[in-house]
Amino acid sequence: MVFQVITKERGIIMTKNEQHWEKTRGLLFITLAIWFVFSIGIFLFGAELNEFGGPFGYPLIYWFTCQGSLGIFVVLIFWFANRQEKIDEEFGFAEREDN
């Protein structure tokens, strides 16, 4: 089911599929960037950041390893799922509700 609707964007001719995929990829990069920060980025400076106080009075990095990063991942996935649904709807690629 390749959609043959041709539109013009930034001077490049793209099919509807390509546009949809470009947006999808953009969302992927944003999501993975946030993921990277909270799964790897902050732990690069674990010793330094742990000197700060975190939520509820725990040492900051200790809090991230026990609760913070984990909770952020949960929210991030739901946020991602909603954004992706919007992208799919925008291009008419969303599934019908009755299936």
Place this chain on the structure above:
Amino acid sequence: MKGNFIDNLPKVYGIYTGGFIGFIILMAIGEQMGMTAKAIGICFVAFTIAIYALIGWLSRTAQADAYYVAGRQVPTVFNGMATAADWMSGASFVAMAGGIYFKGYGYMALLVGWTGGYVLVATLLAPYLRKFGCYTVPDFIGTRYGGNLTRLLAVIVLTVASFTYVTAQINATGTIASVALDIPFQYAVYIGLVSILLCSMLGGMRGVTWTQVAQYIVLIVAYLLPVFWISNKIGGGFFPHFMLADEVARIGELEQQFGFVKNSAADLATVPKGLAGITKAHSAVNATPWAFISLALAMMMGTASLPHVMMRYFTTPSVKAARKSVGWSLFFIFLLYSSAPMLATLSKLSLIDPSLPTGIIGKSIADVQAIDWYQNWNAANLMFVSDFNGNGTLELNEFFMGGKAVVLATPEIAGLPYVISGLVAAGGMAAAMSTADGLILAIANAISHDVYYKMIDPKAETAKRLAVARVLLVVIGFAGATIAAMEIQGILGSVIWAFDFAMSGLFFPLVLGVWWKRANKEGAIAGMALGLASGMGYLIWVRNGGSGFLGITQLTFGIFGAAVSLVSMVVVSLITSAPDAATQRMVDNVRVPAGKSII
């Protein structure tokens, strides 16, 4: 009940949860009336297993769609619960809090890794594999890249990873059954196995799905109830997750006060095998950034490559539901994982703080040895004290415990009624059984669907296919139990290896299959074969005294395997011809949620 089963799910599981809580109360009353600890333990384990077996029997099916993917009608939230149970193994339940207790921050890389991986699952894979409409993970590899060799290699990677994992789970069911039912481990392993097979044999994925939901409810109640209770009992606060900052700080002070004294090798040789002392700081950063990050990274990529998790998302009604379902899975996992460090904190403080009535550090050795719970857990080979410096007083470095004791013994140490210990045993059993079921099913389905049906006998009728699938289930289960009975690696060691094997061979072939159209059959073959071979080679090298490089250890060898897999897959794909137009179109279709599935 009116309406179909799916519409009634909230009601069915609501009644089930109520019934389970009623059962706990009944046991508590029984304890007051003089029921023995052993009888309570047996009731808990036997009652829950009987329920799972009943669900397994009610879910029996003769249809391929129901057997392989639960009819693709599992609602988002329930699939989330089932995935959480599938995911949280005996290791998560029994050993994780213990690991945090002993190793602190460095170990908590696993918490980050085992949750962060779901972001990769949700964004890179689950929705696309759901759209594909495959029954198994090798089904995707085989259809996307074409050819029997790709399919076979995927089955091999899947089997190596899942089998490593499943022996650990059967081992865990055996351990818990042997403690709760008071029978020797070698027999308990097979009791565990029979219970596991009762859930999956008749109903396949459908049976496993509905038992896993039931098992999640048992395991989460069994984990959270003691954590909250202990916290309230020792004055940690009503909601431990938000209120243990003072306790964490207090442990830091005590660590300063006691110091981490290093024991001599001769002294350590007298400590029973498998027990450890507290040698690492609780909340301070005690690992190098790379040690932490490499472990987290390996677990995240492993998560996104483990077939028994991925195939849970084949059961949702739609692509959209698959994405949301990943979020729910992680939410249900989060409930337990965020509680494990709290349990470790409570357990450690109640043992080492001399100002608490339960604290044993600083007491005389003879007094400690006279405590009831010490004697019980010492007899179970999970606790040990020894007066190394001969001063008659127990020091921090003279107290040893098994990793499992943190979850299994803390309720008793904190003075909770025995009914809680029985509940914890049932929870651990549920956690290990649900994961074992998912894994055995993943292997048996891959062999029956991909090897037998797709490669050997494509004309086989459904009845014959399902018969083969069921026979394989039993054979693989028994093979796993036999190896588990030999006790080669500790529970957690082999779990981590499974992640490394999976990521070595499957991560890039799966991800690039969706995200890189140019990836072709030759590339996938190279990626899977060289990835798995190099990962395994590295493990064998390090295990035999090899020094390793880049700080990659036997726990993170998957990073090396996956890197080799990526490079070889890209290079080989580029020097061979691009996939044909039909394959390119297939990839286009996978990327669009609407429309018919590919297979």
